[in-house]
Amino acid sequence: MHYILAIIILVTSLYAKTKEFSIVVDEPFSNTLLDVTENYDRTISAVGFIKTQKSIVSKKGTTYTNAFDYLSSISNTHGSQIHLVKVDNQANITLRKSINLNNFNEAVSILKTPESGYYIGGYTLDGSLLILKLNSDGDIIFRKTFGTSNYDKMSNLILLKDGGVLAIGSSVTTRSRNDKLFESGLGLNDIYISRFSKDGIKLWSKKFGTEYDDKGIDATEANDGSIIVLSQTNHDKFKNISIMRLTENGDSIWLDHYRNEKLITPHKIIQLKDNNFVISLSQEDDMHKQQIRLMKFDIQKNILLDKIIHTTYASTLKDIKEYSDSKLIGVGYVSDTYNRDGLAMLLDSEFNMLQQEHFGEESYDEFSALTILHNSQAVAVGVHTDKDSQETNMWLVKLNKDISLAQTAPRATDFYKELCRVFKDEINSHKLIIKEDLSIMFIDKSLYFKTAQYKLTGKQEKFLKSFGEKLLPFLHVNKMLINTLEINGHTSSEWAGADFTNTYLLNEKLSMNRSFSTLAYMFKKQDIKTQNLLSNIIKGSGLNSSKRVILDEKEDREKSRRVSFKIILK
Template sequence: MRYLLIIITLISSLYAKEAPFSIIIDEPFNNALLDITEDFDRSMSAVGFIKSYKNGLKESDGIYTNAFDYLASLSNSNGSLIHLVKVGSNADIELRKSIKLSQFAEALGVVKTHDNGYIVAGNTINGSLVIVGLDVNANMIFHKIFGTPNQDKMSKIHLLRDGGVLIIGSSTTSRTDTGNLFQGGLGLNDIYLAKFSMRGEMLWSKKYGSADDENGVDAAEAEDGSIIILGQKNIGREKIPTILRVTQHGEKIWLYDIKGEKNTTAHKILKLRDNTFALSLSQLNDMNKEQIRLLKVDLQQNILLDKTINTNYTSILKDIKEFSDGKIVGVGVVEDQYNSDGLAMLLDSNFKMLAQEHYGSDSRDAFYALKILHNSQIGAVGIHTDKDSQESNMWIVKLNSNLKMAQIFKNGASKANTNTLYAQLLELFRDEIATKKLIIKEDLSIELIDSALYFNVGEFVLTSNQKLFLEKFSLKLLPFLKKNKELFKTLEVSGHTSSEWGMSDFSIGYINNTELSMKRSFSTISYIFNIQNQETKIFLSELLKGSGFSFSKRVIVENREDKERSRRVSFRIIL
């Protein structure tokens, strides 16, 4: 396994010009970060728990004759605290706060509110569930402890489109001979759902299941407002994922078991752009090692795709998200005989693995959740364990979209500068933006959107319209790049194609389109380069990079390829 772990410290920030975006927060006893979100100011916030304990008895505590009295005296003095950490673009910790409740609790999930606050949810130490509202500075606005009279457990929190918050978990059945079956429970454990408003008002709560042992794991919302719940059924030693569809008011529509030959564990459900759902599962192989299993299902219980990713070691994706181009990124854990690492994996829309990276030390490390950020970078959280230690620490990393660790820079070429440069580019090209010639994205990429600037099918030679635009475009862009040359590393010019040309079969079509996309990139680079003076040519020779993406980054509109808009070149400024 591959190991890479950098702790960001004051010393490293003073001497290193760049370092991986990896933060380890070490507190006494076990602690962890279990969920992550992005704030309106583009920082990241993560939640989890830390532990707080009394050091010893005070005189006023008296003498206790049994352990239960002593433990009761500590009930408001020690235990798990909900913990929130906010991290800026340069890996600086902007806020850390613990939320202490009368019934100590661990946070398992977080969502953002409309005013940049937080809704945090988790478990209490006595088997109840808790939801906490925090303002932008993590000050507590409200908290509600809720659940059934039984032992309850939360798994995930999900923000619904109507502004409601859905809690997904489980509740242990406990009923008398005369009790109402549906109030007491249906089996050993049941799927438990509760919906709240942003103000912490419970709108409804319900249980679902059968006579077997079932737990709620995660949820996703369909376009029609119905909700698909991913659950876990346990029958003896047999583990079966289950999916449940309910209305927006919680009425059951159907419940379906996903049976297989091997024990299978449910981890995550994700709504995809085409209104189908991706399920991240793990399934034991013949060597008794868990392997990643990914399913795509629709609203009618049909399994559209079933893919297992086989490796030589235990691999689990605990969270998955979808990029705007349809690729899927997942994070989790990979284990061998001696240790575990945080796992990051990139997949195409058919669950074919495109890349994977392992991050960690020579002890216990894992990722639990991820967030795709506004600039297509990835925030991930989990645990890190120091060498020769048995206690886990909080861990936050930022990855690029190719899964390589993002960098922070001492010289200022960071996200803070990206925001400034983005604003400057918007001002520089405001006329072209207003006349719909181009758009500029926050990752400093520039997309041409005027139909006169697209290529015809199979062609790469520049038209007079394209040449005229590139002359005006370079007259603005190149002086800007020269002015800020200490911040820039590369100006990448990428060629793209649609998928209708040269497709006698897939392999030949891909190679033909790869060549065509590279020719489009070369035509653009060579034209811009040749119309410059000698000084600018020397400058560009150290900055320009050409690439061809074939038809891998087609423009998709309403789930269909826009072939005209796909035949293009794009620009990206890389710091």
């Protein structure tokens, strides 16, 4: 197997120092991260649980006559508490907070709210279901505890289009006639689903299932407001899956069982951009090894594509997401007899595997969930185990779109210092200046354009050649950190003999021509490798006279006739 040590390690590039974006949070006992989301400020929040201990105050004057009474008095003093982790683009942990409740509990899902807070879905370890609404600092706004009188467990919490949430999981069969939901249960365990409004009001709760052991795994909302539910039925030695479609009020529209002689386990369901659905399954092969199976179907339960992804080692995708180009990314685990690694896999829309990577050490590592970020990177969370350790730790990893391990984004101030170092000679000779927003301004008089001109002079071409010989290697080395290289054309505000409309339009065309002539000259001078890089990041634009140079409250027309560069980081 291929191993990548997933600890934060410093990596030295030609110019900017970066590190691999992998965070391991080491706490006593076994801990894990189970879900992740991107915040509106581009930071990342993940939720899981850590093990904790409740302080016990002994009753004054209490005397125990035997060990069993004493042990009973201190029972339920150790357990899990929901834990929220927030991380910035430099892989710094900016917030860690345990949501300490009276009963021990675990989280399964984290969802963003419009107010930059979170919905957290989970359950208490004594069998109640939980929905928490938190603010951006992790403080509780409201808490909903619900479920049946028996033992319940949540599998997932789904955000709905109306701002409400849907909780899905399982409930032990009720045999009490005092239960308000059912007079008797359906089987050993039943699928349990509850819908809440955006204000936390429970709209309905329903049970579904067979006479056997059923469990709700995941759900997604279709465009028409109906709900597609993925569930599992255990019967003797077999695990089968069911797909069910419900109305928005929880009434059944259709139900389909998929029986298989081989053990099959469902993990995730998502809706695609084409309004069809994909479920991720794991299925045993003839060697009793887990293989990935993906199924695509439409809203009328017609199977469109059903494929097993054969891999050398036992593999499972516990979560999948779709990119804007219809490719799929999945995370989970890959294992052999002695080891388990975190698995990331990239597939095309026909479920053909394009790439896979394994992450971890020679022990137990696993991804549970992922989210795709605004810049097409992804973040996966799960557990990491240090070598020779028996305890799992919380683990968060950022991946590039090719599922390689991403680098941390440099701080803008650090990137600014590196860029100034690269162009130290040009700065000292007053050829250019660099601002902290990573914009580069030419200030040598020979680099300005003459009135109404956009074609480059010999001096401009000579300087751009030497400028590019320093800038482009810098961009290449730091390409995973850079989103855009802007080349902006500028003009002064006047245009002789023209009214405002024509002045604006003529200057706009002139500024675009200045940008294009600069872009074209630099692009043509590069080899094909550098051209490929530039084609992905370069952006030419004409800014007219909107950024004209002002000195002593007056426009400096000569200095306004220029081009400028700006680097925009991811």
